[in-house]
Amino acid sequence: xxxxxxxxxxxxxxxxxxxxxxxxxxxxxxxxxxxxxxxxxxxxxxxxxxxxxxxxxxxxxxxxxxxxxxxxxxxxxxxxxxxxxxxxxxxxxxxxxxxxxxxxxxxxxxxxxxxxxxxxxxxxxxxxxxxxxxxxxxxxxxxxxxxxxxxxxxxxxxxxxxxxxxxxxxxxxxxxxxxxxxxxxxxxxxxxxxxxxxxxxxxxxxxxxxxxxxxxxxxxxxxxxxxxxxxxxxxxxxxxxxxxxxxxxxxxxxxxxxxxxxxxxxxxxxxxxxxxxxxxxxxxxxxxxxxxxxxxxxxxxxxxxxxxxxxxxxxxxxxxxxxxxxxxxxxxx
Amino acid sequence: xxxxxxxxxxxxxxxxxxxxxxxxxxxxxxxxxxxxxxxxxxxxxxxxxxxxxxxxxxxxxxxxxxxxxxxxxxxxxxxxxxxxxxxxxxxxxxxxxxxxxxxxxxxxxxxxxxxxxxxxxxxxxxxxxxxxxxxxxxxxxxxxxxxxxxxxxxxxxxxxxxxxxxxxxxxxxxxxxxxxxxxxxxxxxxxxxxxxxxxxxxxxxxxxxxxxxxxxxxxxxxxxxxxxxxxxxxxxxxxxxxxxxxxxxxxxxxxxxxxxxxxxxxxxxxxxxxxxxxxxxxxxxxxxxxxxxxxxxxxxxxxxxxxxxxxxxxxxxxxxxxxxxxxxxxxxxxxxxxxxxxxxxxxxxxx
Numbered sequence: 001x002x003x004x005x006x007x008x009x010x011x012x013x014x015x016x017x018x019x020x021x022x023x024x025x026x027x028x029x030x031x032x033x034x035x036x037x038x039x040x041x042x043x044x045x046x047x048x049x050x051x052x053x054x055x056x057x058x059x060x061x062x063x064x065x066x067x068x069x070x071x072x073x074x075x076x077x078x079x080x081x082x083x084x085x086x087x088x089x090x091x092x093x094x095x096x097x098x099x100x101x102x103x104x105x106x107x108x109x110x111x112x113x114x115x116x117x118x119x120x121x122x123x124x125x126x127x128x129x130x131x132x133x134x135x136x137x138x139x140x141x142x143x144x145x146x147x148x149x150x151x152x153x154x155x156x157x158x159x160x161x162x163x164x165x166x167x168x169x170x171x172x173x174x175x176x177x178x179x180x181x182x183x184x185x186x187x188x189x190x191x192x193x194x195x196x197x198x199x200x201x202x203x204x205x206x207x208x209x210x211x212x213x214x215x216x217x218x219x220x221x222x223x224x225x226x227x228x229x230x231x232x233x234x235x236x237x238x239x240x241x242x243x244x245x246x247x248x249x250x251x252x253x254x255x256x257x258x259x260x261x262x263x264x265x266x267x268x269x270x271x272x273x274x275x276x277x278x279x280x281x282x283x284x285x286x287x288x289x290x291x292x293x294x295x296x297x298x299x300x301x302x303x304x305x306x307x308x309x310x311x312x313x314x315x316x317x318x319x320x321x322x323x324x325x326x327x328x329x330x331x332x333x
Numbered sequence: 334x335x336x337x338x339x340x341x342x343x344x345x346x347x348x349x350x351x352x353x354x355x356x357x358x359x360x361x362x363x364x365x366x367x368x369x370x371x372x373x374x375x376x377x378x379x380x381x382x383x384x385x386x387x388x389x390x391x392x393x394x395x396x397x398x399x400x401x402x403x404x405x406x407x408x409x410x411x412x413x414x415x416x417x418x419x420x421x422x423x424x425x426x427x428x429x430x431x432x433x434x435x436x437x438x439x440x441x442x443x444x445x446x447x448x449x450x451x452x453x454x455x456x457x458x459x460x461x462x463x464x465x466x467x468x469x470x471x472x473x474x475x476x477x478x479x480x481x482x483x484x485x486x487x488x489x490x491x492x493x494x495x496x497x498x499x500x501x502x503x504x505x506x507x508x509x510x511x512x513x514x515x516x517x518x519x520x521x522x523x524x525x526x527x528x529x530x531x532x533x534x535x536x537x538x539x540x541x542x543x544x545x546x547x548x549x550x551x552x553x554x555x556x557x558x559x560x561x562x563x564x565x566x567x568x569x570x571x572x573x574x575x576x577x578x579x580x581x582x583x584x585x586x587x588x589x590x591x592x593x594x595x596x597x598x599x600x601x602x603x604x605x606x607x608x609x610x611x612x613x614x615x616x617x618x619x620x621x622x623x624x625x626x627x628x629x630x631x632x633x634x635x636x637x638x639x640x641x642x643x644x645x646x647x648x649x650x651x652x653x654x655x656x657x658x659x660x661x662x663x664x665x666x667x668x669x670x671x672x673x674x675x676x677x678x679x680x681x682x683x684x
Binding site for chain 2: 089090101103104106108149151
């Protein structure tokens with residue numbers, strides 16, 4: 001296993017208004033565990049505010065978790081001090097969502113891409129230019145990009161620069177935090193294909209975060225579905241149609257079908273996402289779940305294996321049919 | 334070294350086109366307006382005059398050829414050459430007599446030193462010898478103003494230099510690290526803002542005696558609050574940007590993140606504020622000199638010249654008008670440049 005995450009928790013304390021008030025906190029990431037095999041892509045989906053980005057930042061060790069452990073190639077990261085962690089950082093890098101704020105506007109692309117090499121003292125200085133040019137070629141930018149500034153590029157090109165920067169150190173793991181959400185649909189496909197090519201080329205492992213299940217499904221072998229800080233379902237992307245969690249059903253039904261003949265039954269969730277400051281008791285999804293029963297408010301669900309590669313966190317998993325069955329019903333109707 | 338090499342190589346790969354670095358764009362934007370250009374030219378000209386003042390106004394000749402030998406008597410008056418005894422024989426020479434004996438004597442543009450009094454030509458209006466007239470001791474006003482510009486500009490630049498440095502450091506610490514340090518430094522800023530600077534300067538000068546260096550130091554130590562607040566805000570804004578997060582995830586040390594990645598982005602608004610600050614500092618110096626707390630006579634400064642001229646205002650207008658105009662022009666120019674810069678760095682106004 002390249003990456004193994006065990007029971008990681010992150011709560012952000014909120015400043016309390018008055019001294020007699022109870023201290024509250026945002027439960028951003030709650031007891032998340034998963035593992036990721038080298039060379040594979042793990043997708044992470046969930047609506048905004050469900051803790052995806054916090055999880056990414058935890059894995060990047062940009063913020064410290066409250067508890068839990070992260071193992072990268074068997075090495076435990078959460079207990080390491082920043083000075084010890086620094087040399088290891090070249091193994092895991094990040095691609096950011098916003099291609100505008102993620103590049104330093106005062107630096108040329110060449111400078112931006114040379115920085116990681118300098119910081120980690122990779123090889124001889126004389127070789128930097130060649131390595132940077134090689135990476136510029138790899139991500140499909142034109143050769144003269146070296147001396148140009150980020151504002152001279154379009155969003156998609158800037159994202160290519162961001163990808164190039166994350167790959168300069170030849171990392172093992174790349175955490176892509178919604179790398180295509182800020183791009184046009186036509187550009188999205190280009191960037192995704194580029195990422196898939198680079199994965200083959202450089203033997204990369206991706207943790208691909210997005211809120212769009214269609215995109216995640218295209219690039220990932222396995223998919224994690226996150227809701228309000230919890231992982232509610234883990235499933236192979238090939239078997240996505242057999243998803244059992246009602247929240248995954250809702251996400252799946254929102255993916256448009258590219259055929260005018262098929263009338264897909266939309267599962268529209270009612271209400272809003274509950275506040276992560278004060279999540280519902282028991283199953284956090286019960287307030288919007290069409291199958292919810294009394295037991296859901298009383299017992300906490302846990303991520304339980306349904307089959308070998310399929311884990312669901314639902315107390316009523318036996319009563320909820322797979323998504324494909326729902327589909328059949330809607331078509332016959 | 335590596336950076337120079339890279340740039341060099343980068344140029345080879347890419348034929349030079351229109352420069353598009355941030356400062357190149359700011360420069361283009363700035364020079365769009367002729368007012369900005371004029372302001373900048375005036376400041377540069379003033380700076381040049383102040384820098385080469387002894388070469389512009391000096392009673393020693395620039396160049397003397399006498400009996401086949403060439404001398405540059407002016408060099409004796411230029412620091413640090415004043416310490417060397419360059420031409421021991423020249424000290425006794427009278428250049429007027431020498432000229433009559435057939436020597437080739439060439440003077441500078443203004444052939445008077447600022448403190449050369451000449452009681453036979455007091456309070457002369459501007460004429461072809463004294464371009465801006467003379468004062469009550471027969472000293473050349475233009476020469477005194479040229480030397481005065483050194484005082485005014487150096488007070489402006491040094492004081493603002495000191496407080497910009499302090500302000501950036503304090504603002505950067507407060508903004509980047511946040512939390513308790515930010516709370517502490519922000520309160521410190523608020524305390525210092527409450528100091529009535531001008532009266533503090535008057536008090537300190539009354540205790541330690543009037544000196545231009547005291548003025549610089551006190552303005553420098555009390556004026557940094559605006560810059561600190563500005564750079565605190567910039568750092569606060571920039572430290573959460575993704576490119577800084579990227580730096581951290583690359584394992585960059587905090588020092589490198591602050592100085593190489595955040596500071597260049599935070600500098601532009603600070604620079605604008607500093608430009609206005611120079612104008613303000615010059616004005617403070619002039620006011621203090623006017624009150625007699627600035628440089629001590631006979632050293633000339635613009636405020637001091639104005640102060641001296643009060644007694645002769647009704648009979649010698651040139652004593653008041655020219656130093657006043659110099660102060661006005663300099664401060665206006667700095668303000669014009671400051672405003673131009675402010676507009677040039679504002680992306681909303683960019684066309």
